[in-house]
Amino acid sequence: MTVHVEVRGVTQTPLDPAEALAFVEAPGHGAGALFLGAVRNRNQGRDVKGVSYDVFAPLAEQSFREICAEAQEKWGAHLRLFVVHGKGRLDVGGLSIVIAAGTPHRDEAFRACRYVIEEIKNRSPVWKQEHYTDGDSEWVQGHALCQHGDQTHTHAHG
Amino acid sequence: MNDVIIQMFGAFRPMGTDIRLSLPVGATVVDVRKAFSDKIPGDLHDLLAVSRFADERAILAENAVLPDGAKLAILPPVSGG
Numbered sequence: 001m002t003v004h005v006e007v008r009g010v011t012q013t014p015l016d017p018a019e020a021l022a023f024v025e026a027p028g029h030g031a032g033a034l035f036l037g038a039v040r041n042r043n044q045g046r047d048v049k050g051v052s053y054d055v056f057a058p059l060a061e062q063s064f065r066e067i068c069a070e071a072q073e074k075w076g077a078h079l080r081l082f083v084v085h086g087k088g089r090l091d092v093g094g095l096s097i098v099i100a101a102g103t104p105h106r107d108e109a110f111r112a113c114r115y116v117i118e119e120i121k122n123r124s125p126v127w128k129q130e131h132y133t134d135g136d137s138e139w140v141q142g143h144a145l146c147q148h149g150d151q152t153h154t155h156a157h158g
Numbered sequence: 159m160n161d162v163i164i165q166m167f168g169a170f171r172p173m174g175t176d177i178r179l180s181l182p183v184g185a186t187v188v189d190v191r192k193a194f195s196d197k198i199p200g201d202l203h204d205l206l207a208v209s210r211f212a213d214e215r216a217i218l219a220e221n222a223v224l225p226d227g228a229k230l231a232i233l234p235p236v237s238g239g
Contacts, residue, residue, distance in 0.1 A: 121238060126239070127168030142237030
C-alpha cells in the first residue's frame with residue numbers, strides 16, 4: 001500500500017509525525033514533506049483554550065482516499081501519502097492532522113502535501129468546535145459542501 | 159412507510175446523536191430535508207439550507223431515492239484540518 005488514511009481518536013494518544021514520515025519513506029524517494037495542523041490559542045479575536053473535532057469517519061476516510069488518488073494522478077503512482085485526522089478534544093498545541101508525502105524529488109512532495117491539506121479543508125466531513133477561555137464554545141463556520149452528480153466525489157464551495 | 163435515521167454532526171450535535179424520520183417508500187433526499195426541517199428548531203433552518211445529506215460513501219443528490227432502512231448523516235459546512 002502506498003497510501004494510509006485514517007480518522008483516529010486523539011484525546012488520549014497524540015498523533016505522531018515520526019509515524020507519518022516513516023510510512024512515506026522508500027529507497028527511491030529522496031524527499032519527504034510533512035504538514036502538521038495544530039490548535040492555536042487565538043481565532044478571530046477570541047482566546048481559545050481547546051478545540052473539539054467532530055468527524056463523520058467513514059465518509060471522511062473515503063474523501064481522504066479520493067484526494068490521495070487525485071494526488072497520485074497528478075504526481076505519479078510512486079507518491080506515498082500518509083493522512084491521519086484527529087477526532088475528539090485537543091488543547092492548544094495539540095495536533096489535529098498529520099500529512100506526509102514521499103516522492104523522488106522535493107517539488108512533488110511539497111505540492112502533494114499542500115494539495116492534500118487544502119482539499120481536506122474544503123471537502124472532508126470534519127467540524128471544529130472552539131472552546132474559549134471565557135467558557136463559551138462555538139462551532140466554526142466552514143465551507144458548504146456540494147455535489148456534482150457523481151456520487152463518488154465530495155466537493156465544496158469555498 | 160420507511161424509517162430513516164439521520165446522524166447529527168457539527169452544529170446539529172445539540173439535537174442529539176441521531177433522529178429517526180418516517181417517510182413513504184420511494185422518498186427522496188428532498189423529502190428527508192422537509193421532514194428533518196420540521197424536527198429542528200427554527201434557528202437551525204439557515205444552517206440546514208447550506209447543509210447536505212450523505213451516506214457513508216458519498217454526498218447524496220437531492221433527487222436520490224432512499225433505500226429501505228437508510229442511515230444518513232446531515233453535514234453542515236465543514237471546517238477540518
